[in-house]
Amino acid sequence: STGTGLGFSIINEFDVSYMETNSDDLYAMLYEDNADLIKNSLSKYADIYHSVENSKISRYDILENNITKTTFENGISIYANHSSKEQQSPIGVIKGYDFVMERGAENEN
Numbered sequence: 030s031t032g033t034g035l036g037f038s039i040i041n042e043f044d045v046s047y048m049e050t051n052s053d054d055l056y057a058m059l060y061e062d063n064a065d066l067i068k069n070s071l072s073k074y075a076d077i078y079h080s081v082e083n084s085k086i087s088r089y090d091i092l093e094n095n096i097t098k099t100t101f102e103n104g105i106s107i108y109a110n111h112s113s114k115e116q117q118s119p120i121g122v123i124k125g126y127d128f129v130m131e132r133g134a135e136n137e138n
Contacts, residue, residue: 104133
């Protein structure tokens with residue numbers, strides 16, 4: 030919801046030397062452990078990405094319950110839950126760390 034895409038850092042094999050690093054992005058990184066997560070995330074994100082590509086963010090709101098709303102120039106809004114638990118939003122319940130797209134009136138088709 031910040032105008033960025035998905036990104037993944039993965040490796041083929043784990044090495045114990047990774048445990049000695051201070052890197053925050055070297056957790057849950059084995060491809061075989063995360064392949065389904067990556068595929069599912071990309072599939073879900075594709076529809077949203079294509080709906081907002083070439084459209085600038087016109088508004089960003091921080092709502093209650095760790096929910097944010099990003100509104101794009103084309104009328105589409107993305108509600109994101111930034112907590113691990115499901116939360117109530119203006120468009121219904123959103124699962125933990127999930128997001129939901131709301132199409133504006135001009136995007137109903």
